[in-house]
Amino acid sequence: MSDYFDRDEDKKFTTVYKKETPDILAAFAAFDATVFQPQDREIPLKYRELIALAVSITTQCVYCIDAHSQNAVKAGASEGELAEAAWVATAIRAGGGYAHGRLAFKLAGVHEH
Incomplete structure (x- = not known):
């Protein structure tokens, strides 16, 4: 993409x-x-931007990755925090594959052994 x-x-x-x-x-x-908005939210902007970055990586939207990685840094995120957000996204995406694999067994009629 x-x-x-x-x-x-x-x-x-x-x-x-x-x-x-x-x-x-x-x-x-x-x-x-x-x-x-920068102020008056329960979750600080830096963390909202890191959440947005992780979601962007999970959905693989290059435009959102571009914007939210830069916005996270502007809000004070470190390279380490960007890296951890990327790993969170990776874990969730992999976990989704694992869980949907089980659903494939169920829908295919594979019975527990």
């Missing part, structure tokens, strides 16, 4: 949202701004 990622050029396509669904774009932007 990252082979067609262009940080600057891709943002230009936001004009489609602005033209076709400006109300939804505005609602999303307001929601996102509220979630990531």
Whole structure:
């Protein structure tokens, strides 16, 4: 996916949202701004950004990885914290594969031995 990622050029396509669904774009932007507002949240911004980074790695969204890794550092995250967030994402993704493997056995009619 990252082979067609262009940080600057891709943002230009936001004009489609602005033209076709400006109300939804505005609602999303307001929601996102509220979630990531620097103050007055229970979870400090650095940790919200690290959570967002881990989710981004899990969903493999290169745009979100780009934004939230930088935002986490701006909010005070260290390289070690970025690394641990990446490992958390890796563990959750691997755990999902493990759990869904069990579901495959169930759906295939494989019985416990």
